[in-house]
Structure formats: C-alpha cells, structure tokens
Amino acid sequence: MKHIVYLSRAVRPLSDQDLQELLAQCRRDNARNGITGILFYSHGNIAQLFEGEDAVADMLFDKIAQDGRHSHVQKLIDRPISHRSFADWHMAFHPIKSAGFETLQGFLLPHRVPPPPETLSIADATLVELVRLAVFGPDAATPAPQAQR
C-alpha cells in the first residue's frame, strides 16, 4: 500500500458541471479500485492525495499523468504506507453556485475540509496542508476547527 501526492494545473477552468462529473466519475472508479483520499480544486489548481494498493495507485497515477485535461503534473510524494488515513474519497472545491452541491456525496466546501487525519505523519500532514494552501490560497486554507476532545 502506498500514497501519492501531486499538484497540477487544469488546461482550462473547470465548470460546475465539469467538477460534478469529475466527482461522480472519480468516486465510482475509486470505490471500485479501493482508492481513498482527497482532491482539492480551485481556479485551475489541482492537488490530490490518494492511497491504495501499489499497483493500483501506480496505474492510477500513470493515467492521471497522461490525462489531457491538466498539465504540469508534479509528483510530490510517492511512499509506502502501512495503513490508510482516509476512509473514503472526497473532492473539495468552490462551486460557482453552491446550491445543490452541499448534499452531493463526497463533496466538501474548502473551508469544511477537516484537518489532515492524525494517522498521517506530521511531515505528511504538513504536505497536505501546504498543497491545500497552494490550491486555495491563504484565505480559504485555514482548516476547520478540530473537534474538541
């Protein structure tokens, strides 16, 4: 099992409908392939962390790297892990019209994104925080307040 983090730029801005279709498609494929993680999108910036079995994750990354919808794919980390940190696959972005998105399966508003799971090492959690910052900018990047224990 491994996890991969990458950053990229969309070739053209994605519309609400594009994003919704992408969300549906990825959730379907990822659920079938046992891929979990999170994707951030904002103003053409894309970042994703995904985790899965080595072969599946490598194949997914090859497919992603060749996807014509984005370019400048920069792999930041590709490392074996002992256990998953994400239970599911989610996508976080700012839709132009947020109505209807709130109820969508697997969708998150950027400021609702929970802080990186504690099962990630602090270095990896920092990486996730930094890619989130890189995608959404400093304003929206403040993570949702951690639940009080």
Added chain:
Amino acid sequence: MQEQHLQDILRRLPAGVATLEGPELRYSFVNEAFRRLLDAGELLGRAVAEVPGPWPADLLGVMQQVYRTGQGHVAKACPLCNDPAARDEGVYYDITLEPICAADGAVSGLLLFVVDVTVQEQARQRTHELAIETRRLDARLRVLSETAPQITFTIDAAGRYEYVSPQWYFFTGQPRTSDLNAIGPLLIHPDDRLRVLYQSEAARNSGTGWSYEYRLRRHDGQYRWMLSRALPELHTAATQPTHWHGALTEIHDQRELSEALRRGEAELRFLADSIPELIWTASAEGFVEYYNQYTGDYSGLTTTELGPTGWINLLHPDEQAGAARLWVHSVATGEDYEGVFRMRRHDGRYRWHIIRARQLTDGQALRWFGACTDVDDQHRLRQVLQTQYDELAQANRDLDTFVYTASHDLKQPVLNLRGLFDELRRTASFHDPEKSQMLVMVDEALTQLDLTLQELAATVRDQRGLSAPPEELDVRHVAEEVLLGLRVQVQQSGAEIELDTDEAPLLTYGRANLRSVLHNLISNALKFAHPDRTPHVQVRSFRTQEGHPGLQVRDNGLGMVLPDEPAAVFQPFTRQHPHIGGSGVGLYLVQRIVSSRGGRLDVASTVGEGTTFTIYWKNEAAEDPA
C-alpha cells in the same frame, strides 16, 4: 470519291472551317463545328456582316483587309463569344484568315479556320499569374531574408554555398567579391572548424538537417558563438536532397549568460554543499526541492528519502507539530521562519538547531532559502544558565514573599505579646528592681521587633513596587507587556491567547500589582495546560452589574480540585500539581495583592476541563469573608 472524302473530313473536323466568297464575303462552305460556333441557322449564301457573329469588333475589318491585300492573318486567343457575360468563362479561339486565290491569282474569297485554344490560353494565363506570384514571393523572401537578423544561406550537396544573405558580409567584414567557399571555413574558430566541417558533411551525406553551434570571426576579429541550423530541400522521399537551406543566428550573449548562470549555480551549489550547515531551498508553495550535501551527511538520508516536507521528520517528536504549524504560517504569509528545534542526527542523537528561512522575491518565482545552524552547545549552556537564573529568580521572589508574609503574619503575635507584657507589667510585681528593668528591656525589644517587621514588609513592598500609588492603566497594554515577558512559554506551548478589554479598557490600580496579578494568572494557565490540546487562555476585563471593574482569566487546562475551604488554594507553598515545577506562592501573592487593595479573588474549576479566575477589584460584597 476523293472530293467527297475530303468534304467529309472537313465537316467532321473539331475545328471550325468556313469559306467566304466574293467581296461581300458570303459563306460558301461551313462545317459542323463552325455552325455550332455561330448557332445562327442557315449560313450558306449569307454575307458575313449580316450574320451577327461572336467575332471581335475589328475582325470584319480585318477580313476585308485580307481580302483586299491577299495577306493572311491569324488572330490569336480571341475571346469568341456571343454573350459578353459568358466571356468570363474564358473560351478562346485562334482565328486564321487565309485568302483563297482563283486560277488567275486574284483573291476570290477567304478561308476561316477557328480552333479552340481555351485550354492552352488558360494554361498560358496561369503560367503568367504564377510567374508574377513567383516574382512576388521571391521578392518577399529576399526582403525577409535580408532584413532578418540571421544570416541565411543555401548549400549544395557538395557543401558549396549557393547563396548567402548580405548579412554574412556585414558580419564577417568580407568584401562581396570574396570567394565564400574558400574563406568561409577559415573564419570558423580553429577549435570548432574540423567539428563543423565534419558535422555538416555527415548531415549532407545522410540527407538530414543539422543544428550545431560554433564560433565565427566577426569583422572586428572577435569570435562570436553562432547557431547554425539547416534543413534539406526535399521534393520526393526517394531522391537525395540537393540543397540545404538554413540560418546562422548569433547566440553569443545568450550562451555567455547561460554559461555564467551555469557557472554561478554550480559555484553556489558548491558553496552550499561545502558549508557545514543544513541548507535547503523550497518552492513558493513550501516544498523543499534541494537539500545540501551536509543535510545528507547529518541526517543520513537522501533528498528523495527526505521528500518535500521530510525535514519535519528530523525534528524531535515533541516539536514537529509546532514547527510544521509555523512553516505553514510562514508559507501562507511570507513571514520569515525562525525557530529553535532539536534535529536528529544519523546516529539518533538530537542536537539543537536554529532553523531560519527567508523568501527570495527577485521578480521571478518566489523561493524559500533555509538554513539550520547547530547551536546545541550554546543552547545547552543557555538552558543551564536559564534554569539557574529562573531558579534563583524564583527563590528570590519566594524569599521576598516569605519575608513579606512572615513579617505580616508575625505582627499579630507581636501585638499579642505586647498586650500580654503590658498585662504582666500591670499585674506582676518584681522584688528585684533590676528585674523590673528587664520588663522595660522586653518592651523595648518588642518595639524593636515590631519596627523591624514593619521595615521588612515595607522594604519588600517597595522593592517589588507593590506599594506604588494607583494610576490609570490600559489593561490591554499591561497584559501585552506581560505576554511579551511570557513570549517563550507562549511559543513553546503554542497557546492561543485571547485579550478582550473592550468592556473595561481602563483600570485605576498599581502598575506593578496589576502586572504581578496578570503574570501569575497567565503563567499558571500556561503551566497547567492540558497536554492533549492547544492551550487557550482568555483574558477578559469586564464590569459588574454595579459597574465595578473586574478581570477574568479562563483556561482549558488541567483544572484543579477546589478544597472545601476556599482560602486553602491560596495558601503559600500549596502546589496543586506536584509534577509541575513551582513554589506555590503565585496564587497566594495574587490574593494578597487583591485583598490588600480591597478586592476579592474567585476561582471556579473542573478537573480536566479548565479553570476560571475572577478578580473583583473592588469588593462590593462587604459581608464576604474574603
């Protein structure tokens, strides 16, 4: 039979044939093609001028002239058409007019021979247009190739120049008459000459283009770097190309610049790799892209193993979260990064390092440059000194407090003693007058003791500024001063401090007193923080319903068990959490200060959740025992 055959041939000829007779030029023979051409019904016997024909306007005159002079005439490529609009379709004929001579040699008629030359004419016109276009293109190409900063050239298969643009002569300073093929190779830098000749020949032999760089001598004798690129002129795939066209571009400055950059970068990298410090650079997004050699030596990990945020893994587990939080903050705001952390060496030992990083904004991409300096020895020494200093300062404060309280607490027994002695003197009688003298001495000693106690208390009070006269204070201001003093503790715990003084921003009180109260309460809140969560300390200046000022300090720390007797919390040397350092006089002092100035201190606490201290600066509840 022969005549018939000939007539037949004439009739079927694809060209129009007609004969005209007599001075009126009447049709005497017309073949099929001619009839179709005129499309005017029966022609035989009619004069040519009567039948409207598609002839050019002047042809009838020419016919008359041929008839008169007996000189034949050929009208080439006549647009022959009835309908002027249809002329554009471009049907062209060659019309041949030949005189027919009678036996006596006199002209008796004309032979008209009309051949369709449309295709030839169109081809001719197209050729003409193409020639014009070619001239135009040629002129354009010449202007372009002669105005472009590059030198353009054409070379044949043997490597001989067929064309070179004038720029070559300007650049090299050679006269136009010079033999290019002879002098060309001589102008190439000797170090590059053989290579260039070889590369060019190899490309020509294999029929491919080339792209190589070499130094060419300029008119001033300086060798300048040039980029030569050429492509073969290919007509069909099968044949070998016979010509190569290309351009020479001067790339000297770019090459020098990139050379300088390469050299500069290599030197910088070498410098960074030679420094016995951990040096790294990161992208604007905060991902480390380069670690110097020493980082690898120190950590025992490669750049790939470290990864974009791997330096965090090197830090002591207790410090990782704080360091990471600070880094994300710096990346988000662009503020300089600075912190002191323990970093793990390859042998597992942690050494203290100052990590500093700054953002370089040179107009291009933002980048972070960071360095980790080993300050382990200094840090340990400083820690020892700091610990000793803290202990001494604490001991000093405790002593002060002890003296202060002791002197205060001894006052009452001394007072009692004096009362008892007064009573003793009144009731007891001594036989020995010297003994009664002792009473006086005791009395004097008691007065002395009382005075000493008072002086002790006053000295401590003055030294600590606790007796300063009240003044109007900005609570926020004083609190910020106190927080400045507690900066290290705040940073280390990562605590969030919330200051809210809007409700009662001003307070008339002794400055040192307020400072002492705030210092003790806030440092307590930090000291007794819950290890599992970010300390959150709320300092609020408020007004009671009666309008009296108050102060509340609330934390989310360990909390404490409140004893049944409230006052016990504030007894000196009582420590709620024995595992955390302290002398236990802080709260006692706070209470002394507050009550000595006529106020009251309240505490509410839940173990594991937090503690709230509330100070009423003026105690309006007079019956309150405190």
